[in-house]
């Protein structure tokens with residue numbers, strides 16, 4: 001008799017990661033491969049984080065602190081929230097799953113954009129939820145369209161600001177207006193994975209204050225992007241105590257490992273590293289904008305550490321041709337690729353190789 005998998009799995013497929021650098025080197029006989037495909041910090045991470053891990057490495061036989069006490073305290077100090085309003089997770093990815101498990105019943109509608117972070121649709125479907133898709137307008141969230149998509153079956157709304165993969169943002173005014181209009185029984189998940197990179201003044205800098213006004217709001221941040229700790233898998237979620245205590249019912253008891261916890265605490269204490277990462281990213285963005293302008297390539301304005309650019313040829317073909325030359329980027333749709341902003345040297349190399357393949 002055949003094994004029966006849950007019905008929802010028929011709708012899902014496994015995440016296809018890009019090839020690791022070592023595989024690309026071997027496959028094409030290359031000595032140097034640069035990966036600008038996963039929005040990682042090209043400067044690495046704070047040396048304080050590495051130091052903290054070395055110290056903690058003596059204690060690997062001991063289970064992690066399942067409450068993430070010190071990390072919650074450090075985050076509470078940084079954000080002004082109570083530790084009980086904060087919940088670390090094994091990357092934001094894990095939290096997206098946990099949120100779907102906490103809120104989505106079979107048949108519930110979840111509103112999301114297209115194109116946006118691909119985990120929103122996957123976790124919604126995993127729980128038997130019904131994705132309601134609102135296309136971007138000019139590569140930017142159509143916030144009004146998302147409001148119009150609300151029905152009495154809507155359970156949850158996924159927002160990513162600034163957006164991955166297009167790098168675009170919506171403003172504080174839009175967010176305030178949106179939250180005021182969304183019925184209070186509908187959960188609004190607000191994913192700020194790239195907020196530390198934003199340069200524009202009209203970005204919602206008030207997202208944490210909004211938690212006081214909106215008990216249906218959940219804000220997600222991560223240590224994987226500007227903090228450069230993607231390998232460790234650690235992110236954090238902020239919401240009302242009621243929401244946090246309910247997520248606590250379904251999360252694994254030791255979901256954030258010890259090394260991730262100590263490194264995250266240390267990284268939070270290194271403002272200089274964050275400042276430098278921000279500056280390098282800003283300069284890299286301007287360099288790439290200028291190069292794209294000179295090449296006559298259209299791109300979406302980015303408030304992140306990646307740029308969504310129209311290479312005017314099949315994105316998959318450009319991806320393969322760049323990879324053969326030791327440059328890994330991400331094809332997204334049609335003729336549009338996403339390139340992560342690297343160091344000055346990596347960005348220059350990317351432009352040189354892009355010119356060659358075009």
Ligand SMILES: *Cc1c(COP(=O)(O)O)cnc(C)c1O
Nearest residue numbers: 091092093117164193222224235
């Ligand atoms: C990278 C990313 C995440 C996931 O980050 P992890 O903390 O590494 O799981 C979440 N949301 C968005 C929009 C991202 O781009």
